[in-house]
Amino acid sequence: MHDNSTGRIRLHARLAGLGLAAAILGELMLTGRTTVGLAAGQIRLVVLDTTPPEDALVRTALGHIIAEPSHRFHTWLQFFARTALADVAARMTAEGLLRPPGGRLSRRQAPADVNVAAWPGGRVNLAIQRGERLNVQDSVLLGLLVATGGNRLVLWEQSPKYFADSIAALPAPLRELIAQTEAAVGDSIISRR
Numbered sequence: 001m002h003d004n005s006t007g008r009i010r011l012h013a014r015l016a017g018l019g020l021a022a023a024i025l026g027e028l029m030l031t032g033r034t035t036v037g038l039a040a041g042q043i044r045l046v047v048l049d050t051t052p053p054e055d056a057l058v059r060t061a062l063g064h065i066i067a068e069p070s071h072r073f074h075t076w077l078q079f080f081a082r083t084a085l086a087d088v089a090a091r092m093t094a095e096g097l098l099r100p101p102g103g104r105l106s107r108r109q110a111p112a113d114v115n116v117a118a119w120p121g122g123r124v125n126l127a128i129q130r131g132e133r134l135n136v137q138d139s140v141l142l143g144l145l146v147a148t149g150g151n152r153l154v155l156w157e158q159s160p161k162y163f164a165d166s167i168a169a170l171p172a173p174l175r176e177l178i179a180q181t182e183a184a185v186g187d188s189i190i191s192r193r
Contacts, residue, residue, distance in 0.1 A: 010153045013085060014188050019148040020088050021080035022181040025073075026140050027058050029173055034065060036073060036173040036180075043073040043180060057091045073176075077184045121154045128157050134166050136174070143167045143178035148185055 009016060025045070028034040031053060037046040045065050052059045061080060065071075071079075080087075089109055092098040097116065098109040111117035124142055127134050134142060145151040146163050167178055 009085075011148060011150050014081070015148045015150075015185055017081035017084045018077060018181060018184050018188060019144050019150060020084035021077050022144050022147070022177060022184075023140075024058060024061050024080055024084065024088075025076060026144070026174065026177055027055075028053075028062055028065075029177060030137065030140070031058075033058075033062055036176040043176060044069070044071070045073055045076055055091070057087050073180045074184055074187075077180060081184075125154075125156045128155065128159055128162055131162070133169070136170065139166045139170050140174055140177070143170065143174070144181060147178050147182040 011019070025034070028045075029036075033049045033051070033053065034045045034047055037044055039046075047062070047066055047069065050062070050066055053062060064079070065076065089098060093100055093109065096112055099112050101109055120138075120141060124134065124138055124145075126132075127138065142151075142163060143166070145154055146167070151158065151163070167175060170178070
């Protein structure tokens with residue numbers, strides 16, 4: 001959700017934060033650490049594997065969920081969204097993907113390699129153009145773009161049928177991740193007006 005060369009955010013920070021929070025939860029789901037379940041009529045995260053992930057950000061997120069398992073999925077999205085922009089930027093800086101802000105002229109972090117930064121969006125765009133099926137990770141990325149409205153900023157073609165088919169092909173817990181993100185984005189937009 002940032003410009004590949006300048007680092008400037010292209011989506012409202014609140015929405016980008018929700019998308020990144022969902023991506024963190026998606027990482028936990030994709031690695032088999034958590035899933036989605038229904039408890040007392042509410043959608044919740046269910047911990048499947050307490051083994052700490054190598055990545056510090058995801059490990060911290062899992063630790064919070066383990067410590068307080070009774071929260072609704074929506075609550076976790078809101079909680080992680082508060083710091084997701086800074087947390088993900090710190091992780092990307094530590095991994096050498098972002099250059100730290102430099103001097104008075106540049107207060108933003110910019111990608112260390114523009115091609116690396118552009119590749120995920122380019123990969124999804126090419127698959128849409130060619131009508132190719134996305135892998136699970138790229139389908140989650142596409143779903144989160146659609147849920148936050150970022151698809152209008154990142155994707156060259158707007159293909160609602162392709163979007164819906166890609167999201168529908170995801171396993172049920174990941175479809176719920178997308179649905180919960182979309183609901184949180186809707187709540188966020190309505191509550192700020």
